[in-house]
Amino acid sequence: MLETAVFVIRRDLLLAMRRRSDVLTVLLFFVIVVSLFPLGVGPEPALLRTIAPGVIWVAALLASMLALSRVFAQDYADGTLEQMLLSASPLSVIVAGKVLAHWLMTGLPLVLLAPVLALQFDVPQNFLGELMLSLLLGTPALSLIGTIGAALTLGLRGGGALVALLVLPLYIPVLIIGAGALDAAAAGLGAGAHLLLLGAFLVMAAAFAPWVAAVALRIALE
Amino acid sequence: MSSGINWFKFSSPASFYPLAKKLAVGFGTLAVVFCAVGLYIGFFMAPTDHQQGESYRIIFIHVPAAWMSMFIYLVMAFWAGMGLAFNTRLSGMMASALAPTGAMFTFIALWTGSLWGKPTWGTWWVWDARLTSELILLFLYFGFLALQAAIDDPRRADRAGAVLALVGVVNVPIIYFSVKWWNTLHQGASVSLSSAPTMATTMLIGMLVMVFGFWFYSIAAVLMRARCIMLERERNSEWAAQYLESGA
Amino acid sequence: MLEAIDLQCTRGERTLFSGLDFRLRGGELLRIAGANGSGKTSLLRLLCGLLAPAGGSVRWHGEDIRRLREEYWGRLVYIGHANAxxxxxxxxxxxxxxxxxxxxxxxxxxxxxxxxxxxxxxxxxxxxxxxxxxxxxxxxxxxxxxSEHSPLWILDEPFTALDARAVDIVQEMIASHVARGAAVVYTTHVELEIAVAVALRIDLGAAAV
Structure with a gap:
């Protein structure tokens, strides 16, 4: 069972490596969206410092959502998804493998890049750890929840915009807690409570989302 | 079954359809009566509030609408779960029929909330925890409606919508508490709604009557809508053909 | 082994077929015939458990495949329209x-x-x-x-896009698999005889309206 998950992860990473441009697009989108804000609100350092957590988190949220349609679309189009549904291993395990691979390609790069962007916003350097940690716990949760939306909208017209409509409201708790972690750290309260909550949310999402997405996939392929 | 009534009989559209019409007319009449009485109590009998003046009277619509908006989402998720678990056709139709009514009440709650906010808080919109949660609830309704609208096959639409409604219902408390938490962390402009003065008995009665009115309206509207969905989906079936031929 | 009981399939508002019964044992070959739109692919997807029947059931050794799930899928080899x-x-x-x-x-x-x-x-x-x-x-x-170990192959139009030589090879593979005692279900537009002991045929007829 675990073997299949590992196999799926390796396969998806291999596919991504042969098509690196897809991974880069998401990353560049993240960078550009974050860089637009100073142009929109002005270069006042105090203001930028205040909005930095929210901006980085919202941009990460949008970037991870943008990448969602790719989780299943290709496998759906070429018939591989059908084979996954008929696999000897539970579909939820395969989905979990796919989500992890998806996060490694689209989520992890955002986490690694975020501190650099935070410096653009004059975020004090001693908060960068909290920023990365909150993203490290939050972005996998986003990928997990988003997968449900991707599975539900598989093969529908207006897929991309529809996914946004379904998934963004569900992202709100992660956004609030994730961006709140930085605010709390900046206020001298420590980000511990926020990070614990994010962790709890991630555990819950990891337990249920692959299973729900598997149900949604079976519905979508009927 | 000890009661002697076969309830499962009514879970099939053919037997539900004529029953739904009678129920819808009955509940529709009740809704009109209760809303009229409730509004009369609210606008003419309830005393003027010494702090907020006459503008507080909007809560006679606002509060029941907000309650209904949340309650209908729960009912929708319940039918969705039933549909997924027992694969009954009627459950999906009920969930689809509930969503527009729920979205409407959510919108009314937001709209009246903002009308109330202007004279009370001096602004149309405040990022108050309840208003924000209500707004997110509206997004959840929109998501459900959009997903169902995007799927042509009614069976897939029902089942996909059901999954979404269940995921949403699990998330609603999480969203509510995170928004509330966010709100307490950002205490600035917001004024708490809970500081409302103790309610006079007539106010309470007026509100309760309005709640019942909205309840009956929802039941009537949902049954009517379920009838339309039913006839549309089953227009090729025998009972629908008979019904259409009889010109009823 | 594989059994269809009073199987009914609807797509949208069309009923593709209903009351379909058959029983397929090991060492038997079943060809599903029928016009375009008569529900051949839908029938295969029903037999795989990708599609839920509108009525009736598909059984594997007497058990409903929708309950067996992974246990059944582990035995089955399905080659669909899409090549994956x-x-x-x-x-x-x-x-x-x-x-x-x-x-x-x-x-x-x-x-x-x-x-x-x-x-x-x-x-x-x-x-x-x-x-x-x-x-x-x-x-x-x-x-x-x-997949010689698999007791059931379900093949959707295996011969499309193949040249004559490849058709022969695949035909030969199917024949020897059936001879090994496995069951094979397939659809095709090509009229050909696969040399097996028991060859069954289900005709779904014209397209449903």
């Missing part, structure tokens, strides 16, 4: 993935001989992007050469 081939992977990688999803790991040597058997051994390390339609179909069908 990734452009960016080589023929060998594609074949290895198909087998792994089916639940068994295959050594590189076995992959090679399977591809050889289908006459595409030379393209083993080329990305599938450069293969023709017929060659892609051969890669998908090469999985059959590695």
């Amino acid at each position: 081939i990734k452009d960016d992977l080589t023929a060998a990688e594609n074949l290895a993935i198909a087998c792994a999803l089916g639940g068994h790991r295959v050594a590189a040597g076995a992959l090679r001989s399977a591809l050889d058997q289908l006459g595409i051994g030379g393209s083993e390390h080329r990305p599938a992007r450069v293969l023709s339609q017929g060659q892609r179909r051969r890669v998908a069908l090469a999985r059959l050469a590695l």
Whole structure:
């Protein structure tokens, strides 16, 4: 069972490596969206410092959502998804493998890049750890929840915009807690409570989302 | 079954359809009566509030609408779960029929909330925890409606919508508490709604009557809508053909 | 072994077929015939458990396949309309993935001989992007050469895009699999005789309206 998950992860990473441009697009989108804000609100350092957590988190949220349609679309189009549904291993395990691979390609790069962007916003350097940690716990949760939306909208017209409509409201708790972690750290309260909550949310999402997405996939392929 | 009534009989559209019409007319009449009485109590009998003046009277619509908006989402998720678990056709139709009514009440709650906010808080919109949660609830309704609208096959639409409604219902408390938490962390402009003065008995009665009115309206509207969905989906079936031929 | 009981299938508002009964034992070959739109692919997807029947049930050794789930899918080999081939992977990688999803790991040597058997051994390390339609179909069908242990094959139009030689090879593979005591269900537009002891045929007739 675990073997299949590992196999799926390796396969998806291999596919991504042969098509690196897809991974880069998401990353560049993240960078550009974050860089637009100073142009929109002005270069006042105090203001930028205040909005930095929210901006980085919202941009990460949008970037991870943008990448969602790719989780299943290709496998759906070429018939591989059908084979996954008929696999000897539970579909939820395969989905979990796919989500992890998806996060490694689209989520992890955002986490690694975020501190650099935070410096653009004059975020004090001693908060960068909290920023990365909150993203490290939050972005996998986003990928997990988003997968449900991707599975539900598989093969529908207006897929991309529809996914946004379904998934963004569900992202709100992660956004609030994730961006709140930085605010709390900046206020001298420590980000511990926020990070614990994010962790709890991630555990819950990891337990249920692959299973729900598997149900949604079976519905979508009927 | 000890009661002697076969309830499962009514879970099939053919037997539900004529029953739904009678129920819808009955509940529709009740809704009109209760809303009229409730509004009369609210606008003419309830005393003027010494702090907020006459503008507080909007809560006679606002509060029941907000309650209904949340309650209908729960009912929708319940039918969705039933549909997924027992694969009954009627459950999906009920969930689809509930969503527009729920979205409407959510919108009314937001709209009246903002009308109330202007004279009370001096602004149309405040990022108050309840208003924000209500707004997110509206997004959840929109998501459900959009997903169902995007799927042509009614069976897939029902089942996909059901999954979404269940995921949403699990998330609603999480969203509510995170928004509330966010709100307490950002205490600035917001004024708490809970500081409302103790309610006079007539106010309470007026509100309760309005709640019942909205309840009956929802039941009537949902049954009517379920009838339309039913006839549309089953227009090729025998009972629908008979019904259409009889010109009823 | 495989049994359909009072099977009914509806797509949208159309009823494709209803009251379909059959029983397929090991060592028997079943061909599903019928016009375009008569529900051949839907029937195969029902037999796989991808589609839920509007009525009736599909049973495997007397148990409903919708309850057996992974236990049944582990036995089954389904080759659908789509080849499930990734452009960016080589023929060998594609074949290895198909087998792994089916639940068994295959050594590189076995992959090679399977591809050889289908006459595409030379393209083993080329990305599938450069293969023709017929060659892609051969890669998908090469999985059959590695699935001799499977008691049930379900094949949707296995002969499309294949040339005469490949059709012969696949026919031969099906015949020897049935001779081994397995059951095979397939659809095809090509009129051909596969030499087996028991060949059954279900005709779904004209397209449903």
